[in-house]
Amino acid sequence: MCGVIGYVGRGASPAFFLNALRRLEYRGYDSAGIAMLTADGVVIQRAEGKLSQLERKLDNLPATAKVGIGHTRWATHGKPTENNAHPHRSGPIVLLHNGIIENYRQLKEMLVAKGYEFLSETDTEVAAHLLHDEYKNQTQGNPEERMRLALREVVKQLKGAFAFGILCLDTPEVLYAAKLGSPLVVGQAEGESFLASGITALVEHTRQFLVVEDHELVVLKSTGIEIEHFNGYAVSRPFSKVEWSVAMMEKGGYRHFMLKEIHEHPQAIAQTLNGRIQRDSGTINIADLGVEKLPLKSLSRLQIVACGTSFYAASLSKYFIESVTHLPVEVDLASEYRYRTSTVNAQTLVVAVSQSGETADTLQAIKSARAAGAQTLAIVNVPGSTIAHACHAESLTKAGPEIGVASTKAFAAQLTDLYLLGLALAQERQALSASELRGYVDELVKIPSLVERALGLSESIEKLANRYHQLSSLLFIGRGPQWPVALEGSLKLKELSYIHAEAYAAGELKHGPIALIDENMSVVCLAPRDAYYEKTLSNIEEIKARGGRILAIGQENDAQLAALADDYIGIPECSETILPFMTTVPLHLFAYWIAVRKGTDVDQPRNLAKSVTVE
Numbered sequence: 001m002c003g004v005i006g007y008v009g010r011g012a013s014p015a016f017f018l019n020a021l022r023r024l025e026y027r028g029y030d031s032a033g034i035a036m037l038t039a040d041g042v043v044i045q046r047a048e049g050k051l052s053q054l055e056r057k058l059d060n061l062p063a064t065a066k067v068g069i070g071h072t073r074w075a076t077h078g079k080p081t082e083n084n085a086h087p088h089r090s091g092p093i094v095l096l097h098n099g100i101i102e103n104y105r106q107l108k109e110m111l112v113a114k115g116y117e118f119l120s121e122t123d124t125e126v127a128a129h130l131l132h133d134e135y136k137n138q139t140q141g142n143p144e145e146r147m148r149l150a151l152r153e154v155v156k157q158l159k160g161a162f163a164f165g166i167l168c169l170d171t172p173e174v175l176y177a178a179k180l181g182s183p184l185v186v187g188q189a190e191g192e193s194f195l196a197s198g199i200t201a202l203v204e205h206t207r208q209f210l211v212v213e214d215h216e217l218v219v220l221k222s223t224g225i226e227i228e229h230f231n232g233y234a235v236s237r238p239f240s241k242v243e244w245s246v247a248m249m250e251k252g253g254y255r256h257f258m259l260k261e262i263h264e265h266p267q268a269i270a271q272t273l274n275g276r277i278q279r280d281s282g283t284i285n286i287a288d289l290g291v292e293k294l295p296l297k298s299l300s301r302l303q304i305v306a307c308g309t310s311f312y313a314a315s316l317s318k319y320f321i322e323s324v325t326h327l328p329v330e331v332d333l334a335s336e337y338r339y340r341t342s343t344v345n346a347q348t349l350v351v352a353v354s355q356s357g358e359t360a361d362t363l364q365a366i367k368s369a370r371a372a373g374a375q376t377l378a379i380v381n382v383p384g385s386t387i388a389h390a391c392h393a394e395s396l397t398k399a400g401p402e403i404g405v406a407s408t409k410a411f412a413a414q415l416t417d418l419y420l421l422g423l424a425l426a427q428e429r430q431a432l433s434a435s436e437l438r439g440y441v442d443e444l445v446k447i448p449s450l451v452e453r454a455l456g457l458s459e460s461i462e463k464l465a466n467r468y469h470q471l472s473s474l475l476f477i478g479r480g481p482q483w484p485v486a487l488e489g490s491l492k493l494k495e496l497s498y499i500h501a502e503a504y505a506a507g508e509l510k511h512g513p514i515a516l517i518d519e520n521m522s523v524v525c526l527a528p529r530d531a532y533y534e535k536t537l538s539n540i541e542e543i544k545a546r547g548g549r550i551l552a553i554g555q556e557n558d559a560q561l562a563a564l565a566d567d568y569i570g571i572p573e574c575s576e577t578i579l580p581f582m583t584t585v586p587l588h589l590f591a592y593w594i595a596v597r598k599g600t601d602v603d604q605p606r607n608l609a610k611s612v613t614v615e
């Protein structure tokens, strides 16, 4: 869950490394470091805390270097201190790492016995010393050849996951990398080569990328990039071009990435729909959706696996997909799915939903489903990501880069993609009539503009936040598809504002959580006019009768709901199909404005990371 960056070329400044790390800071932000290699040797600067701490030390680095590496850390082994920050050095080797070395204890004992002195508590330092040791053992060839041989020996001995960026003082114009389990991309421009944990770090410098696969070593020079398998044979793959732009990764005048990204819900939905629906014929373009190669007609069920916000988007889509396909849809937390007895077969479509396309639990879940014989589909936002590679088919959500650690616009894009998947299945299996399908297509087209109108609620929600930010606990309730919306709202609130929040299916309230209700408890009640409206109103009455405070989210001009509630947010009128897209907007805004009012770090909440590549 750390971010790594590497450069080799005409020359890069400390600011280059810092900026690239800034674009990866979403991956971890508890400490950071940069190493730059010049003719005078290597200079390493590291700092505890966010990149702003490292920025203060940039003057200690050389003005420019032909080779360098940088790291932003999310601690797994050892506290986030300067000593534990990467890179780590052993003799001529300077190394940084994203991943976990599971057998580091045994290796450490062996290395200590050989006389290596450990300066940190990290698993990574083991890799630095081990590489140094293996490098010393190599007697054949020039330093670069010896490094390649030594790296092959090292990767054989490591258990766990890694993406390494490595410098060697004996090869001052070469950068090395190795990958197993942790993400790594390489990029190339005129006279420059780069490596990074994600393309966001490099889009400013190149659009030509290649995703490094597991079991691959990379040797980067200003003149080009060579890839070889851990077994030593050369690998050749074409580079691909990404369309993301630098502007997409800037705040664009917003105070936080999160606010910008909430305001990009309509765009994320529109781009995800674009090309996938044919308005004239009222049909779904399954080729553009990326599901053409899947045996859609012969499936007997769907199994969706995901984590965090992606899990809630998946949970929400279950209601829609089942209603249009009549296929059973199960949704599992990826971290739990792996431990269940697998019942999938060739007629099961297992769908991994992931913004980053890297989440370790989701990756392992989809790999085990594929190994058990299921058809697999990745719904991911990052092109070429690891989860996409692991699946039979890939459907890209088009939310654009999401920088805020708490996921917002990606949720809207995932939901859109999952709705399209439901309609594609219904179309291919003729579960809907042509006119029913056209009806849904016409509905989907309306979503971006309706969501745009819902964003107009931002100002009134900001005012509302002043009345809620001091609470220590909140409940959220919803029925039917509004239950996963409630879960998403409570997750957003707790991760951003550190306020304890729980979400319940409204019908479950009476089975326990109602005991929590008194005059000190506030409940966010999702009660749009859907099929469950009357029942949810009864639940709201029950809360009111016990003195609970009610913040109701319903549709505009709902006098009955407004009268019951202490506070009321009215979203624009829309059909039941569209409702979940709409009710999510005030909840994202509510969490955002409360966090701003509390003064927490909105874009980088404590203890979190945007892509979680540990299990």
Ligand code: G6P
Binding pocket: 307, 308, 309, 310, 353, 354, 355, 356, 357, 358, 359, 362, 405, 406, 407, 608, 609, 610, 611, 612
């Ligand atoms: C982390 C992030 C969440 C995200 C979850 C799943 O916990 O902080 O915002 O929803 O991972 O990530 P994914 O990239 O798989 O959607």
